[in-house]
Amino acid sequence: MQLSLNEDQTQVLDFIDSLTRPYAGVPIHDVSFAMISAELDAELVEGGFLDVGSVLELGPVTAALVVEKLARLPFALEAAFSAIVRPAIDPELPRPLCLVRETELDKPVRFLAPGASVVVVGAQGVRSFTASADLIRDDGGESLYAYPVAFLTGLPAETRAHGIAPSEVERLWRVAVAAEASGLLAAALQSVVTYTSERKQFGRPIATFQALRHRMAEAQVVTNAAYWLAMKAAASESAADAAMALNYAQEAAKRVVYDYHQFLGGMGMTLEHPLHLWTYRLRLLTSELGGRGTNALAAASALWD
Amino acid sequence: MEFEWTEEQDAFRHKIRDFLVANLPDDWEKFSEHGPASPALTAFAREFCVKLAHAGILFPHWPVEMGGEGLGPWEQQILAEEMWIAGEPRGGQYMNVNWIGPTLEKYGTPEQKAQYLTPITQGKSLWCQGFSEPDAGSDLASLRTRATREGEVYRINGQKIWTSYAGLADTCFLLTRTSDDRKKGITILLVPMDTLGITVRQIPSLIGEGDIHEVFFDDVTVPVSARFGEEGQAWEIIAYSLRNERLGIPRFTLARAALNRAVEMLKARGGFASEAVRIEAARCMALCEAAGTANYAIVQKRVDGLAVGPESSSARYATVMAERAVVEFVVEFLPESLADASPYLKMHHQRGIVAGVASGAAEIQLNIIASEVLELPREPR
Numbered sequence: 067m068q069l070s071l072n073e074d075q076t077q078v079l080d081f082i083d084s085l086t087r088p089y090a091g092v093p094i095h096d097v098s099f100a101m102i103s104a105e106l107d108a109e110l111v112e113g114g115f116l117d118v119g120s121v122l123e124l125g126p127v128t129a130a131l132v133v134e135k136l137a138r139l140p141f142a143l144e145a146a147f148s149a150i151v152r153p154a155i156d157p158e159l160p161r162p163l164c165l166v167r168e169t170e171l172d173k174p175v176r177f178l179a180p181g182a183s184v185v186v187v188g189a190q191g192v193r194s195f196t197a198s199a200d201l202i203r204d205d206g207g208e209s210l211y212a213y214p215v216a217f218l219t220g221l222p223a224e225t226r227a228h229g230i231a232p233s234e235v236e237r238l239w240r241v242a243v244a245a246e247a248s249g250l251l252a253a254a255l256q257s258v259v260t261y262t263s264e265r266k267q268f269g270r271p272i273a274t275f276q277a278l279r280h281r282m283a284e285a286q287v288v289t290n291a292a293y294w295l296a297m298k299a300a301a302s303e304s305a306a307d308a309a310m311a312l313n314y315a316q317e318a319a320k321r322v323v324y325d326y327h328q329f330l331g332g333m334g335m336t337l338e339h340p341l342h343l344w345t346y347r348l349r350l351l352t353s354e355l356g357g358r359g360t361n362a363l364a365a366a367s368a369l370w371d
Numbered sequence: 372m373e374f375e376w377t378e379e380q381d382a383f384r385h386k387i388r389d390f391l392v393a394n395l396p397d398d399w400e401k402f403s404e405h406g407p408a409s410p411a412l413t414a415f416a417r418e419f420c421v422k423l424a425h426a427g428i429l430f431p432h433w434p435v436e437m438g439g440e441g442l443g444p445w446e447q448q449i450l451a452e453e454m455w456i457a458g459e460p461r462g463g464q465y466m467n468v469n470w471i472g473p474t475l476e477k478y479g480t481p482e483q484k485a486q487y488l489t490p491i492t493q494g495k496s497l498w499c500q501g502f503s504e505p506d507a508g509s510d511l512a513s514l515r516t517r518a519t520r521e522g523e524v525y526r527i528n529g530q531k532i533w534t535s536y537a538g539l540a541d542t543c544f545l546l547t548r549t550s551d552d553r554k555k556g557i558t559i560l561l562v563p564m565d566t567l568g569i570t571v572r573q574i575p576s577l578i579g580e581g582d583i584h585e586v587f588f589d590d591v592t593v594p595v596s597a598r599f600g601e602e603g604q605a606w607e608i609i610a611y612s613l614r615n616e617r618l619g620i621p622r623f624t625l626a627r628a629a630l631n632r633a634v635e636m637l638k639a640r641g642g643f644a645s646e647a648v649r650i651e652a653a654r655c656m657a658l659c660e661a662a663g664t665a666n667y668a669i670v671q672k673r674v675d676g677l678a679v680g681p682e683s684s685s686a687r688y689a690t691v692m693a694e695r696a697v698v699e700f701v702v703e704f705l706p707e708s709l710a711d712a713s714p715y716l717k718m719h720h721q722r723g724i725v726a727g728v729a730s731g732a733a734e735i736q737l738n739i740i741a742s743e744v745l746e747l748p749r750e751p752r
Contacts, residue, residue: 067380067445068373069664069671075372127372259745273747282747283740287665287688294664295657298374310657317654363646365653370634370643 069294075128078118082135085109092140092340098207100214101343103141110136111161116145120153129153130245130300134293137249138256140343142213144177146242150300151185154238155228159183159194165239171218173353174209178202178216186221187232187239193225212346236355236364237308243354244296244311250351251289251318254344258282258326261333261341272329281325288318309365316358319348374664376449383446387428387453394422395460400714403458406579406721408535413497413581416462420494423461429494430468437476438492444673448666452624458718459620463498463536467491470616471498471544478600478608483561487542499536499564501545501586502609504529509735511546512554512606516588518547525549525560525598527568527591537571537584540564546605554606559599566591577724614679618669619730622722623662623690626697629719630655633701636713648704655696662689681743684736691733694726 071079089106110116115136119129129149136145144162152163162177168188178184182197203217259282262273272278292315299311323345327334330341355361376384396402405411423429432447433439451469454461461468472491475484490496507514516529527547537543543562550556562569568591574583600608634652637643643652665686672679701708701716708716727733741747 067376067667067671069668070675071372255745259747263746263748270751271748273741274750276750279741279747279750280734280737282745283737284688286740286745287685287692288661290668290682290685291661291665291689294668295661297372298660298664301372301374307660310653310660313653314657314661317657359646359650362650362653362657365657366649369653369656370638370649 071131074123075131078115078124078128079131079135081113082110082115082132085113085115086136086139089139089141092343099210099212099337099342099346101141101212102143102214106139106141107143110143110145116148116161117153117157119149120157126150126241126300126303127297130241130297133242133245134249134252134296137246137347138253138344140340142176142343142347146246147239150242150245151235151238154234155185155192155194155230159185160196164197165235166218167355170356171221173217174205174211174215174350175218176211176213176215176350178218179214184218185228185235186225187235189232192228192230192232192235194228195222195225198222210346211350212343213350215350233305237303237305240308240312240355240361240364241296241299243351244292244299244308244315247312247315247319247348247351248289248292248296250344250348251285251292251315251322254322254326254341254348255282255285255289257339257341257344258285258329261339262329265331265333278329282329285318285322285325288314288321292318304368306365306368309361309368312355313358313361313365316352316354316361319352320358323348376445380445380449383431383442384449384453387450390423390426390428391453391457391460394419395457399458399460400718403460403718404579404714404721406576406582407459407462408538408583409579409581410539412460413462413536413539416460416464417495417497419460420462420464422494424492424494430472430492433468433472437472437488444670448618448621448670452621455621456624456628458715463540464491464494464496465620466498466500466616467496470612474608474612477611478604480596482596483599487561490541496542497536497540499534499540499543499586501531501534501537501543501562503531503533505532508533509732512557514546514548514557516545516547518549518558518560520549520595520602521592523595524592525595527560527562527588527593529588531586531588532584533574534571534584534586535582537564537586538573538581543569543586544599546609549602552603555603557605558602559605559608560593560597561599562591562593562597566593568592578721616730618666618683618686619690621666621690622726623659623666623693625719625722626690626694627656627659627663629701629716630659630697632713632715633697633705633708636705636708636716642704651700651704655693655700658689658693658696662686662693665689681739684731684739685744687731688733688736688740691727691736694723698723 118124133146147163148161162182164175164178164184180199185194295311299307333339431440431442435441504514518525518527545560545562549558568589570587572585576582669683669686
């Protein structure tokens with residue numbers, strides 16, 4: 067048991083802090099749900115931060131740490147699947163990487179765009195293809211996701227098969243989403259803490275009212291635990307740990323997101339306050355891999371069957 | 372980060388398990404339905420802890436200069452886990468080795484150390500903690516039990532409540548008020564429980580018989596040499612003690628063990644096919660694991676020699692969430708375990724009610740998290 071960061075991990079996270087500093091502030095944005103930055107994406111790729119999982123001395127926990135950290139940014143980045151899942155399928159797959167279940171092709175696909183690698187996970191196996199415009203329907207910029215999303219209109223005739231077991235891809239998928247969700251939970255909580263500490267009503271900051279304090283404190287408890295479960299799942303290679311980490315993160319998201327908007331009052335309804343950048347991402351992540359109940363069932367099978 | 376135990380840590384855990392197998396009676400699970408502070412378990416613990424002492428696993432985490440083996444916080448955690456999963460056969464003596472011993476070592480006079488440490492290390496003493504009062508529970512600093520200095524003695528008058536182990540303890544680690552200064556007016560006295568003027572009344576409880584008590588002090592006198600630390604130093608000393616005991620009992624381990632036991636029983640009778648049950652069981656296990664990792668993150672800080680601060684309240688609250696979920700799971704899907712279907716689950720159910728109350732109420736943990744972890748502006752008082 068050794069839960070401190072090692073020197074390499076500390077260094078990687080410090081590098082990311084410096085690199086992302088210009089992107090950490092929230093610009094007043096143009097009333098859109100999703101914020102993306104091609105420059106930031108390019109800098110992270112350039113620095114090799116999305117490949118740390120393939121580096122022997124760094125490995126999956128470092129990749130999860132990177133994903134958690136990047137998820138705190140106001141910008142949506144395709145980091146989780148590239149950093150955590152891609153090394154096991156094919157480290158050379160072009161980004162962004164999209165994962166879809168064969169049985170859930172109607173779902174919104176995050177970061178789906180022409181040129182993206184789409185990995186389809188089905189009962190028979192794992193295959194991939196490069197997305198082309200004719201297979202994509204975009205959301206017209208009207209949808210309520212804080213990620214760029216699009217929909218698949220079908221699968222191409224030819225796909226590339228991968229040797230990896232579908233269950234292994236789903237395990238890593240769960241780790242990746244759990245790590246991303248834990249970063250989103252942390253950023254959303256921080257945002258709410260800041261606002262409620264400043265906003266005054268009845269002559270005092272609203273964060274001094276116990277009705278809010280205890281719920282924010284409970285949110286801290288689940289946010290902290292979501293982080294540790296994600297890291298443990300990244301480290302342990304256990305299907306049960308991965309399913310529990312994602313189930314817990316999805317439960318946590320369900321528990322806090324509505325509250326957070328409520329705590330912000332009128333500001334919680336606006337696009338001017340950045341809260342939705344994290345919470346609406348969390349909302350979409352609650353549907354990953356069938357949602358919390360399905361992930362609980364996966365955990366139950368791994369634990370007790 | 373490494374979430375696996377080392378070989379040495381695994382070996383240490385197995386040593387404890389082997390000891391338990393060899394030294395707990397066959398009907399132990401049924402026996403452990405007696406609460407940890409019951410007369411039956413206390414009497415058992417008096418013999419059991421002597422054996423633990425002989426086997427070198429009563430206080431292996433203490434520093435070598437105190438007679439321990441100098442094993443670290445992980446081993447203390449492992450010891451606490453194995454004992455608690457087993458129903459805490461040490462009874463109230465777990466407090467001795469977790470915080471009373473180390474606190475005596477740091478703040479005791481040579482005479483106090485000589486008097487009290489030896490019986491602790493032999494597994495022969497039982498302490499009680501005279502903290503809470505009828506009007507001083509979560510607001511501990513408002514305690515009123517008065518100790519008045521009269522020459523070479525202190526005269527004590529007042530009342531304590533919810534005191535575990537008081538019925539059978541030898542000594543009380545007693546918080547008294549020696550001046551009106553809220554926190555700096557509190558003084559610790561080490562009071563033999565057979566001193567004239569002490570009356571103990573048992574409070575019937577959900578945890579089992581003999582667990583909690585009222586203790587009345589009517590003109591009790593103790594020599595000044597019973598004072599522990601200086602007058603007014605109590606708050607500082609108990610803050611130190613709690614640093615040794617911040618995480619408290621590792622209740623998440625028993626919750627996890629009880630959950631696994633419940634799943635076994637459900638499987639045996641074909642009741643684990645239901646998706647509703649499986650989802651809830653997995654959710655409970657995720658909560659246990661969440662509490663486990665949050666607790667271990669705090670132990671790691673101790674291992675690294677870092678100050679353990681308010682984040683331990685977060686781990687404590689995660690533990691309460693896990694304990695609550697498992698108690699609710701078991702009663703929902705195995706209500707017969709509250710009768711005689713499983714002594715182990717019954718024991719867990721009895722003790723589970725304590726998680727959010729003992730050693731600082733869950734709401735106090737939330738207050739600490741709000742003010743000191745999230746650093747929210749404080750509530751007006």
